[in-house]
Amino acid sequence: MAVKVKLLASLGERHDRREAVIDHVPGMRVADVWDLVTSGAAMAPNTLTAINFEYCRRDAAVADGDEVAFFPPVTGG
Amino acid sequence: MKVEVRDQPFDPWRELADYQAAGGPRTGSGAAAVFVGTMRDCNDGERVRAMRLEHYAGMTERHLERIAAEARARWPIDDALILHRIGDLKPGDPIVLVAAWSAHRAAAFDAARFLIEDLKSRAPFWKKEQLGDGSRWVACNTAG
Numbered sequence: 001m002a003v004k005v006k007l008l009a010s011l012g013e014r015h016d017r018r019e020a021v022i023d024h025v026p027g028m029r030v031a032d033v034w035d036l037v038t039s040g041a042a043m044a045p046n047t048l049t050a051i052n053f054e055y056c057r058r059d060a061a062v063a064d065g066d067e068v069a070f071f072p073p074v075t076g077g
Numbered sequence: 078m079k080v081e082v083r084d085q086p087f088d089p090w091r092e093l094a095d096y097q098a099a100g101g102p103r104t105g106s107g108a109a110a111v112f113v114g115t116m117r118d119c120n121d122g123e124r125v126r127a128m129r130l131e132h133y134a135g136m137t138e139r140h141l142e143r144i145a146a147e148a149r150a151r152w153p154i155d156d157a158l159i160l161h162r163i164g165d166l167k168p169g170d171p172i173v174l175v176a177a178w179s180a181h182r183a184a185a186f187d188a189a190r191f192l193i194e195d196l197k198s199r200a201p202f203w204k205k206e207q208l209g210d211g212s213r214w215v216a217c218n219t220a221g
């Protein structure tokens with residue numbers, strides 16, 4: 001029972017953590033994952049979230065085995 | 078149709094020539110619209126010496142494949158090409174190449190514009206600039 005977590009770009013630097021694996025908990029949502037990996041740090045309003053490489057809302061349900069990612073606004077191109 | 082994220086420098090004009098020579102777009106394509114994005118040596122009033130481009134491996138490629146397919150569904154284009162750099166860049170280095178081919182120019186222009194605008198607003202890439210006295214993450218893309 002695990003969830004893979006990624007903090008990308010500036011978020012990984014800010015929280016000194018780019019990847020984590022946490023235990024899955026029934027009823028877990030994306031915002032709960034953030035709280036666990038950042039020890040309850042405030043999430044910036046413009047933070048983007050994804051589950052299994054697809055954009056999602058912060059209240060999206062997280063399933064066992066999912067990969068959850070948090071990242072700042074994108075700046076490619 | 079081709080989508081690629083590359084960690085080595087590329088020449089966009091050679092890429093276009095090679096792609097066309099390899100038979101990507103059909104000979105019925107009377108129009109090709111091309112966008113090339115290049116690293117600048119200044120941003121927000123500061124000299125930028127170098128830049129590192131990061132991406133979210135897996136999600137980025139998936140997103141680019143999706144918008145290329147969406148472009149084909151929305152406009153009568155014959156082909157599309159997206160090539161984007163990651164890694165360490167210096168001023169003048171190409172960052173992105175977007176091209177769309179169609180029978181006539183309207184669809185090629187519209188599809189190419191859609192591809193680059195969606196890429197810049199939704200594809201998970203991030204730029205970190207090296208300045209003369211430190212570094213900074215680019216906070217957001219310009220509107221156009």
